[in-house]
Amino acid sequence: MTTMQFDAAFKVIDALQLxxxxxxxxxGAVRDTLLGVPVHDVDVATSATPEQTKTVFQKTVDIGIEHGTILVLDMGEPIEVTTFRTEGTYADHRRPDNVDFVTDLAEDLRRRDFTINAMALRSKTDIVDLFGGQDDLAAHIVRAVGVAEERFAEDALRMLRAVRFSAKLNFDVEQQTYTAMKKRAADLRFIAIERIKAEFDQIVRSGQPYRAFQLLVDTGLSTYLPGSFQTIEQWRGFKAQDSLTGWAFFSYLEQDVQLISRYRGSNKEQRFVKHVFQALQTLKTAPTPRELFDLDEVVWQAATMIANHVWQTNHTVEDILATKAALPIQQKNDLAVTGKEFLAWSGQKGGPWLKEALQQLLNGVLDGTILNDEQHIRGWFEREWKF
Incomplete structure (x- = not known):
């Protein structure tokens, strides 16, 4: 991102200040700017209430107005604008019992999780840093704002966020923050597994996943998470390019194809992990033509990466995909006939036999025993399927 988004954000700020x-x-935009890494979202906070913000701009959308957030569209790039706020008690360790709008920026920053996330920019050169966030960035430290145990008692998910930032930025967790994580680890049981998975989506693809998994074990957080966490040493040196590959690796280390379902992964994610398990099994010998045909390129990419890391092999996805590309067909629609021809040639009604015949045809074409030509297929069919 995006100079364009920053420019739009500062235009919004100028209009509100005017x-x-x-x-x-x-x-995060402030943190990542100071770190010199790509910024993905630029959010604005203001002393104006949502209603007051709407009077300043012509194009707005209510996207979380109960929490003080609206979307401003006037500047070309959509910018989220949220009213400064404080939060009440967290009776359920997940969400505040009430949110109060305030006009003092310091009160808003005080409620945030970590010092490196509790900074603000009034302009491109005017940094508001009330809690030593710049010093902690320079020292590579994740430190809770204020009293760490209070922050984690409010929202236990913040402990996983500490793990994520440690792994993402390769930062150490400050000692009092670390001690509070150990003390409040059991509070993770109050957190919806879907929120936990969203953090793990980022942890498993972070720059230092081993650091994250070691921290989860050392603090006792892993005790309250699905998985045994007995093979974390295997995370050393492994860097998933995406969260799906990370989940497949995590699941394989646990030898639990159902692990991602225990984290409430989507059906698509569960299928992906299952297919990677299948691909890894075939890589122990050699993939059959049918296995090459059935599994997608992204599955083979993940499987070869995992196999090479765990087994110290030297599979290349390029070789596998070249073999896959050399198959007689690349999709079922490439077959020279369909079930329609089988019905016509047999004079039979459809039934389980038709599905079986089509599977035999597909396997035969893929392994080269049946030529993908209508005449040859008919000859094979009439020999093999007599009614």
Whole structure:
């Protein structure tokens, strides 16, 4: 991202300031700008209430107005604008019992999770840093804002966020923050597994996943998560290019194809992991033509990466895909006939036999025993299927 998004955000800030309100860029955009890494979202916080913000801009959308957030569209790039707020008690360890709008930026920043996320920009050169976030960035430290145990008692998911930032940024967790994580680890049981999975989606593809898994074990957080976490040493040196590959690796290390379903992964994610398990099994010998045909390129990419890491092999996805590309057909629609011809040639009604005959045809064409030509297929069919 995007100079365009930053420019749009500062135009929003200028307009709010001109109208008499305080306004700043907040959160990860500030942290990542100071780190010199790509910024993905630029959010604005303001002393204006949502209703007041709407009077400043012509094009707005309510996207979380109960929490003080609206989307401003006037500047070309959509910018989220949220009113400064404080949060009440967290009776369920997940979400605040109430949210109160305030006009003081310091109160808003005080409720945030970590010092490196509690900075703000009033302009491109005016940094608001009330809790030592810049010092902690320089020291490569993840430190809770204020009293760490209080932050984690409010929302236990923050402990997993600490793990994620440690792995993503290759930062150490500050000692008091680390101690509070150990003390409050059991509070993870209050967190919806879907929220936990969203953090793991980023942990398993982070730059330092081994650091994350070691931290999960050392703090006791792993005790309250699905999985045994007995093979974390295998994470050393492994860097998944995407979360799906990370989940497949995690599942394979656990030898649990159902692991991602226990984290409430989608059906698509569960199928992917299952297919990677199948591909890994075939890589122990050599993939059959049918296995090459059935499994997608992305599955083979993940499987070869995992196999080479765990077994110290030297499979290349290029070789596998070249063999796959040399198959007589690449999809079922490439077959010279369909079930329609089988019905006509047999004079029979459809039934289980038809599915079996089509499977035999597909396997035969793929392994080269049946030529993918209508005349040859008919000859094979009339020899093999007599009614």
């Amino acid at each position: 109208a008499g309100y305080d306004a700043v860029v907040v959160g």
